[in-house]
Amino acid sequence: PQTIYLKDYTPFGFTVESVELTFRLAPHATRVLSKIRFAPNPEATDRTFFLHGEDLRLISARIDGREVNPELSDRGLTCAVPERAFTWEAEVEIDPANNTALEGLYMSSGMYCTQCEAEGFRKITFYPDRPDVMSVFTVRIEGDLPVMLSNGNKAGQGAGWAEWHDPWPKPAYLFALVAGDLVNHPDSFTTGSGRAVELNIWVRPGDLHKCAFGMEALKRSMTWDEEVYGREYDLDIFNIVAVDDFNMGAMENNGLNIFNSSAVLASPETATDANFERIEAIIAHEYFHNWTGNRITCRDWFQLCLKEGLTVFRDAQFTSDVRSAPVKRIGDVMDLRGRQFPEDNGPLSHPVRPESFQEINNFYTATVYEKGAEVIGMLKRLVGEEAYYKAVELYFERHDGDAATIEDWLKVFEDTTGRDLGQFKRWYSQSGTPRLTVEEAWEPGETGAEGVPASRPPSRDLAAEQGASDDSKGSQGAPDQVRGAAREQASGGAAPTGGGTYTLTFRQETRPTPGQEEKLPQVIPIAVGLLGPNGAEVRPTEVLEMTQAEQSFRFTGLATKPVPSILRDFSAPVVLDRSLTSTENAFLLAHDTDPFNRWEAGRNLARATLLDMATGDARPDGDYLDGLTAVLRDRGLDPALRAQMLALPTQSEIAQMQHDRGQTPDPEAIYTAHETLKLRMAEHLQDLLPVLYAENQIEAPYRPDADQASKRDLSTAVLGLLSRIDGGAQAAQQYARADNMTLQLSALAGLLIAGKGEAELEAFQQQWKDDRLVMDKWFGLQVSHAAPARAAEVAERLTRHPDFTLTNPNRFRAVLGALGMNHAGFHHGSGKGYALVADKLIALDAKNPQTTARMCALFQTWRRYDASRQAHARAALERIAATPGLSRDTTEMVTRMLA
Ligand code: B3K
Ligand code: ZN
Numbered sequence: 001p002q003t004i005y006l007k008d009y010t011p012f013g014f015t016v017e018s019v020e021l022t023f024r025l026a027p028h029a030t031r032v033l034s035k036i037r038f039a040p041n042p043e044a045t046d047r048t049f050f051l052h053g054e055d056l057r058l059i060s061a062r063i064d065g066r067e068v069n070p071e072l073s074d075r076g077l078t079c080a081v082p083e084r085a086f087t088w089e090a091e092v093e094i095d096p097a098n099n100t101a102l103e104g105l106y107m108s109s110g111m112y113c114t115q116c117e118a119e120g121f122r123k124i125t126f127y128p129d130r131p132d133v134m135s136v137f138t139v140r141i142e143g144d145l146p147v148m149l150s151n152g153n154k155a156g157q158g159a160g161w162a163e164w165h166d167p168w169p170k171p172a173y174l175f176a177l178v179a180g181d182l183v184n185h186p187d188s189f190t191t192g193s194g195r196a197v198e199l200n201i202w203v204r205p206g207d208l209h210k211c212a213f214g215m216e217a218l219k220r221s222m223t224w225d226e227e228v229y230g231r232e233y234d235l236d237i238f239n240i241v242a243v244d245d246f247n248m249g250a251m252e253n254n255g256l257n258i259f260n261s262s263a264v265l266a267s268p269e270t271a272t273d274a275n276f277e278r279i280e281a282i283i284a285h286e287y288f289h290n291w292t293g294n295r296i297t298c299r300d301w302f303q304l305c306l307k308e309g310l311t312v313f314r315d316a317q318f319t320s321d322v323r324s325a326p327v328k329r330i331g332d333v334m335d336l337r338g339r340q341f342p343e344d345n346g347p348l349s350h351p352v353r354p355e356s357f358q359e360i361n362n363f364y365t366a367t368v369y370e371k372g373a374e375v376i377g378m379l380k381r382l383v384g385e386e387a388y389y390k391a392v393e394l395y396f397e398r399h400d401g402d403a404a405t406i407e408d409w410l411k412v413f414e415d416t417t418g419r420d421l422g423q424f425k426r427w428y429s430q431s432g433t434p435r436l437t438v439e440e441a442w443e444p445g446e447t448g449a450e451g452v453p454a455s456r457p458p459s460r461d462l463a464a465e466q467g468a469s470d471d472s473k474g475s476q477g478a479p480d481q482v483r484g485a486a487r488e489q490a491s492g493g494a495a496p497t498g499g500g501t502y503t504l505t506f507r508q509e510t511r512p513t514p515g516q517e518e519k520l521p522q523v524i525p526i527a528v529g530l531l532g533p534n535g536a537e538v539r540p541t542e543v544l545e546m547t548q549a550e551q552s553f554r555f556t557g558l559a560t561k562p563v564p565s566i567l568r569d570f571s572a573p574v575v576l577d578r579s580l581t582s583t584e585n586a587f588l589l590a591h592d593t594d595p596f597n598r599w600e601a602g603r604n605l606a607r608a609t610l611l612d613m614a615t616g617d618a619r620p621d622g623d624y625l626d627g628l629t630a631v632l633r634d635r636g637l638d639p640a641l642r643a644q645m646l647a648l649p650t651q652s653e654i655a656q657m658q659h660d661r662g663q664t665p666d667p668e669a670i671y672t673a674h675e676t677l678k679l680r681m682a683e684h685l686q687d688l689l690p691v692l693y694a695e696n697q698i699e700a701p702y703r704p705d706a707d708q709a710s711k712r713d714l715s716t717a718v719l720g721l722l723s724r725i726d727g728g729a730q731a732a733q734q735y736a737r738a739d740n741m742t743l744q745l746s747a748l749a750g751l752l753i754a755g756k757g758e759a760e761l762e763a764f765q766q767q768w769k770d771d772r773l774v775m776d777k778w779f780g781l782q783v784s785h786a787a788p789a790r791a792a793e794v795a796e797r798l799t800r801h802p803d804f805t806l807t808n809p810n811r812f813r814a815v816l817g818a819l820g821m822n823h824a825g826f827h828h829g830s831g832k833g834y835a836l837v838a839d840k841l842i843a844l845d846a847k848n849p850q851t852t853a854r855m856c857a858l859f860q861t862w863r864r865y866d867a868s869r870q871a872h873a874r875a876a877l878e879r880i881a882a883t884p885g886l887s888r889d890t891t892e893m894v895t896r897m898l899a
Contacts, residue, residue, distance in 0.1 A: 001358045001888045006302040012128050013047040014038040016135035017085070021125070023105075025112060025143030025179055027097035030105060031059070032125045034092075036135075039085035047083075052076040052122035052129040055104070059091040061126075077126055090126050099123070100807055100847040108245035109204060111180025112145075113258055115251060118301055118360045121172035131298045132403040134169040141179055147202060148179040151254040153236045166254055168234065169401060171297055176253035178202065178241045185211035189222050191232045197222075201264065202241040210265035213276060213704060214240065214283055221284040224318050229392065231291045240264060240283075244772060245808050247850045248364070249282050252289035259286070262773050262810055268702040270774050272742040273712055276704035277323070285315040291396065299403040301360040305352045305428070306406055308364075309372020313380075316373060323706040326595035327640045333570045333596070336374065338650060340366035340573070344433045345656070346860045347897045349513040353406055353428040358892040361850050367431070374573040375427045381525045381543055381571055382424070383417050391416040423547060424523045432513040434522055434574045438506050442561040445499040499557035504528065504564060507550045508574070514899065521549045527571035527594075530555060530562035535591030541568050563587060568594040575660070580604060582623040589627040595641060602627060602645050606677075610654050613673035614666070620680045628681070632688060639696055639714035640706075646681075646717045648674060651823035652861070659864040667865070671788055671824035682721040693718045693730065702740040709742075716746040720753060728754030735760055745777055752785040775803060776814040783818035783825075791825025792832040799840060806844050809851045816840050820858035827865060831872025834859070838876035841890070842883050849887030856880070856893040874898070 017037040024031040040047065053076045061068050061079070064086050070079035081088075099106035104123025105114050114120070122129040139150040140163045148157075151174065152166025182202040189197045199218060201211040218240070225231040235255045246260035263282040266275055292314065293307035320328045343349060343366050352372045354363050380388040394412040402408070406428050410421045506526065510519035524546040530539035539562070544553045555562070565588060567576045580588075580601075585608075588601035605624035612618035631637065631645050651674055655665035682689065696715035698708055723731050731750025738744035748764060751757030761782065768774040779798055786794040798804060798815050805811055816837055820826050826833040837858060845852040862873035880886070881894045 001891060003356050003358055004360075006300070006353070006355045009300050009302075010046060011041060011044040012130060012133050013041055013044045013049065014128070015041045016128065016133055019127075019135045019137045020140075021137065022140045023142065023177060025141065025145065027107060028095050030094050030096055030112075032092050032094060034088070034090050034125045034127070036088045036127070037085065038081070038088055040083065048078065049081045050076055050078050050128075051126035052119070053092070053126040054122050055094065056123070056126065057093040058126070059093060060089075061091075062089040063087070065089075076122065092125050094124065101849060102245055102247050102809070103850060105177065106245075108243050111178065111182065111204075111243070112143075113178045113180075113241065113243050114176050114253075115247065115258065116175050116253075117173040117251060118364075119173070121175055124175070127172050129172050130300070131171040131173060132300060134171050134297070134401075134403060136169050137166045137175060139164045139166075139177065141177060143179055145179045145181065147182040147184075148177075149202070149239055149241070149256055150177050151175060151256050153255070166235075168254060168295065170254055170294060171403065174253050174294055174297075176251070176256040176258055178239075178243075178256065178258065181205070182241070183208055185215055187215050187219065189219055189233070189238075191222070192226045193232060195232075195236075197233055197235070198237045200237070200239045202239060203261075203265065204242070207242060207261070207265055210267045210270065213266050214264045214279055217280040217283040218287060220280075220322065221287040221318065224284070224321065225288055225291070225314075228317065228321075229291070229314070229389075231288075231396070233290065234295070238287075244810075247809055247848070247854075250286045252286040252293055254290070254294050257286045260810065262776070265773065266704070268704065268740040270741050270768075270771055271704075272745055272777075273704060273709035275741075277319070277709065280322070281315050281319050284318045285311055288314045288318075295401065296396070296399045297403045299405050301357070301363070302353055302355065303405050304360075304363060305368045305372035305375075306404060306409055308369045309352065309374075309376055310409075312369050312373035313376040324638055324640060324710070326599075327638060327644065327710070329569060329596055330599050330641070330644050332370070334644075334647075336366070336370050336573060337653060340370045341433055341575075342652070342656060342861055343367055343857070344371070344431060344513070345511070345660075347514060347863070347899060348857060348860050348893075349431045351429050351431045355429075359853065359889045361889055362853055362892055364854075371573055378427070378523075378525050378572055379413060379421075379424065381527070382523070382545065383413060383419065387413075387417050423521075426520060426522050430510065430519060430522065431516055432510040432519065434508050434510045434524065434572075435577050436506055436508050436524065436526070436567075436572075436574045437577045438504055438566060440564065441503040441505070443501045443503075444561075445501065445557075499559060500561065502530070502555045502558055502562055502564075503552050504544075504555075504566070505550065505552040506544075506546055508546065509549075514896070521547065523547050524572045524574060526566065527568035528553075529565045529568055529592075529594060530558070531565060531588075531591055531593075532562060533560055535587070537593045538562055541594065543571065565592050565594055565597045567597070567600075569596045570600075582608065582621050586623040586627045590630060599641070599644055602631065603649060607649050607654070607657060610649060610670070610673050610677060611657060613677060614654060614658070614669045615663075620677055620684075625681065625684045629685060629688065632685070632692060635695075638710055640710035643710075643713040643717040646714075646721075648677065655823065655861070655864060659861075664866050665864060667824040667827040668788060668829065678721060679724050682724040685721065686725060689718050689722045690730075693722060702742075712742050712746075716742070719746055719750045723750035723753040726754075728756045732756070732760075741774070741777075745781070749781060749785065752781065769803070772808070772810070776810050779804070779811065779814040780818040783815055784822055786822060786825055788822070788824035788828050789830075791819055791822045792828060792830075792836045795819040795825075796836050799836075806840075806847055809848065812840070812844060812851065813855070816855060817858075820855070826858065827869060829869060831869070831875070834862075834873050834876040838879050842880055845880075845883065845887050845890050846885070849889040852887065853889035853893045856890060856897070859897055862897070 020035040022033040061070055068079055070077040096105045096107045103115055103120040119129055121127055141148040142161045148162040150164035152164050155163040155165040183205050184200040184202045187199040189199055201214055222233055240257045240259055242259050242261040242264050244261050249263045250259040266279055288311050292310045298306050357363055391413045399408055414421050526544040526546055527541050528544055529541040532538045585601045585604045592598040609621040609624050632642055651670045654670045658665040693715050696711040698711055728751045731747045734743055735747035738747055748760055751760055764778055783795045795815050841852050877894050877898055
């Protein structure tokens, strides 16, 4: 397969002035007629007329009305063309009903729909399918279907036809078409400048009762983007369509967002609180793309993080504003550590802006999305709130209508702030997770005796002033962006007089990653606050800007040796390698004023305990259990935050830590440690658990808002522990009276934890057999709760269930994805987890390369484990690699993992 490089970018030889498409729909023989106005591109030198095209049957092609005979290959066509503007017309035939790859035009549950990002448009017609070719599209759809939609505004409709016109120039990857027997949940929105926008969510007839929440989320997103970023919607209509068979979450096509039904449909009976929150975030994400992605798009696919990192950052801001900021931050960091860190520290490691690829769909990764968002967060923290919004404003002003680059993005920050972001840019080009170590030093001052205030106020203490003005958007609870405060670099500062001096010395190091042996120091914003010995904060959060491989920061004028709280709010996507004693962690767990670091202190205790327990017969750390008890009793703390405190580090996180320390993780031992610790926690908390459970029951009717969800989060976490000591009694009761999916599912999980639930599993299946999304939960739950030795068998049995199918990615992920996430089950010593996943990936690849390739990443950590497991994993990967006709997508993934 061919490798594409960022450094080889050249513009296309032609511009496209307009595109007119006509679709004559038929399941196996859809005709697509295109009429495209091309002109020579003055900015290009290469005038080769190459149009992408795959799986197309060319019927005819004309230039300015005269038949031509282009040269065809399996990737597209070339043709001799005039040296002036001309009109290209082509007619092709495609087969949507046989399109199981779910890329291009395909059919799902009887409806026509499209997915064109990244390179699916070339499966619809011949076209320069690259994001820097932007044009205005007019689309006519002919067919015998009640609803026929495309991008932009409605231009006309009649019996058997509909026409759409999108006034905003766009690349082909944003093209969309939907046609089928659909019903809609309508609404409307009036923009800040008073324009009326028609809103619709289109679904299959049985799903109409699942649209209300998505619609509310859409309207809230529209308002939020006006208020926070000053961005108004720009068409007369905004359509969302729910599709059952979809490779990822959703797609931001101009005016016609297409969603995986799991990412939009929800009712209290069928969706959990977590589903509602995810739906709200994805609706916001796709809507926000209208400006960050569509109005300003990417020059080439290497710039993917330009739209994805920024849009993830924006949707996280939205969620933090409408829900709890600390809870969102902690959740995002758990996700980053769970998905991005393993990627960045294994064979699939790549920079936020990759420099080469074979199949771009393989780069819609946690690194591009989530680390990409972290990079924006660091930038915002470094320049401050005000400068951030100024720079983004300039970005919209300067680049509206452009296909832009990361250089363009950074330039608006440089122009707004006068900063040189040359070194900061390494976050885009250097892969791997930086590791940060820290040393502390304390020199008591002459007058600063223990416990006695310093004789004069701390020097250069700007923290208080800046702290107040800086965080004007008030992301509740999370202190951040206090810059340039009371510290000086040890090298430059004058010797302090009066009060003690506290020095933090940081070292950063990034290990080599594939293709990058040498690493350079990065700019790391380290948010630090200092606590006094009694737990009161003596210095509020300030951001230390680390730029060197090793660097010291000095705090002067302190009365006593402080306890530092480092990397508050997780101010940079790094591993902070700092071994604190359990007393120190317990102190921070009890006193830290930064909610993230308070949670992190508890997490550190849990990690240390699990590491000890996994390598010996150690018992749970008493400081951990006591600290946890105190936190759980603190009724002033958000229940959701308490639930997060109760969650243990995942088994794969422990494996990753052991690997980092040069040890070989033993999945069975980690599993046993995990189970034992949960049991000990349940025993230790046995008096408190029923109290917490009772306190967090809700009498009022179900609402999916943060307040109610927060209480259910805690009662669910509590129920999980309770089920380990009460034989599942509470879970059985909850199951019997549950009137919403959050409670029904957590009760079923509780029963499985208690080793019960056979009858309920059967009843659940009977109750929900006609609801695909609920049945996905039923499939997934059984696999994720299976004991290690049985997980592969359970998954294998479920793949033989009549409702298991390779054509629905959600169902495939529900079973095989859940197996991959069952750490000790997937990495079972017998190798049967690996073998089953390989079997199913091989079968899936023939139908759907994109989902296959994505799921291959389950193997990315295979080299961490012992020789016997490695041999099993290698055999599985080699078996996939040796499959005749293996897709380019999957070939690239397994090759990288075997390299
Ligand atoms: N932009 C799409 C992702 C397309 C993935 C193509 N393999 C959804 C999103 O990020 O909003
Ligand atoms: Zn996106």
